[in-house]
Amino acid sequence: MHSTKRFFVLAAALAAAALTAPTVSAAPRAPHTEPVSVTPEGRAGGGASYDAVISRNGRYVGFDSTAEDLDPNVPHGGMYIRDLSTGKLRFSGFGSIVAVLNDGRYVYHQNDVVLHDARTGKEEKFGIEVPEGFEGPIGQVSVSADARYAVFTLRETGGGGVVFLRDRIAGTTERISHPKPTWEPRDASGPTVSDDGKRVVYQYTYANGPRGDDWGDVWMYDRTTHERTQIDRSYDGSQTQRESTQPSISGDGRTVVFESRTPTWCRTTPMPVGTCSCTPSPRAPTGASTRPATPLPTSAPGPPPSARTAGTSPSRAGSTDCPAAPATPCTCGT
Secondary structure, eight states, X not given: OBTTBOOOOOEEEEOGGGTSOOOSSOOOOOOEEXXXXXXXXXXXXXXXXEEEEEOTTSOEEEEEEOOSOSBTTBOSXXXXXXXXTTOXXXXXXXXXXXXXXXXXXXXXXXXXXEEEOTTTOOEEEOOOOOOTTEEEEEEEEEEOTTSOEEEXXXXXTTSOEEEEEEETTTTEEEEOSOOOSSSSOEEEXXXXXXXXXXXXXXXXXXXXXXXXXXXXXXXXXXXXXXXXXXXXXXXXXXXXXXXXXXXXXXXXXXXXXXXXXXXXXXXXXXXXXXXXXXXXXXXXXXXXXXXXXXXXXXXXXXXXXXXXXXXXXXXXXXXXXXXXXXXXXXXXXX
């Protein structure tokens, strides 16, 4: 806190033993929390820091900041990356940070998506272009762990957002989200991609406001089978009662997590509104039935698919029933 202004400090909760290899005689440090967006003296920076990302190995944290005092040699804000094993903070240019890789390279967004190697200074652009019928700039960028695949959104002229995938190595771009099923404009947003680039999840909503459950649904596109599957279904395959948003897919493409306001994810008891996770049982409880997912054809919206619950594997049909009481299969945070 400086005078009457409030500034925000990013912090990292660390399992320290994973970040620094202890010597033979040194005991691993206990898990702890430490500030990331601070000056060399350890004080909060004089501006807001936000949109933090962390490398898969937990060593590097990248973030955007308006603070002008994080680096005594850099009198302005921008992108920063802190090495949590050495504590060193470095200014990384201007743009919007997207991801930091395990080797310290990072991806940022500024008109195009760019992979930057701080050690060599080499930059490689993904080469994203705005196709005819769409409007820039590109937005909501997410990349795979090796930065080969980037998923992003563009706005269709006179319509809503559409999700695309760019393969940096192959130099190809393809549409991921499905065409709108009615005349009303739809928004596809918040995409994330699996490490191998085969599966993409995204949020699909009406562009002009809520329409009951359809205000926010979660979909997955499989680039191998070209099938689209609705993920946010209740345990019995029925439609959810309220919106689902903010999806994210795991690196191996087996699990999707998302936020939901639906209170009836599992067959046990209603749960509070919040971020939900349901762990499937190996087999359905006695007397219960499981229903495989019905993929959506790529050319038309088709009938609603069957069950998918938060935390279930998109690749395993019949795995959506939660364990019966007294276990607590589903958890929600308010």
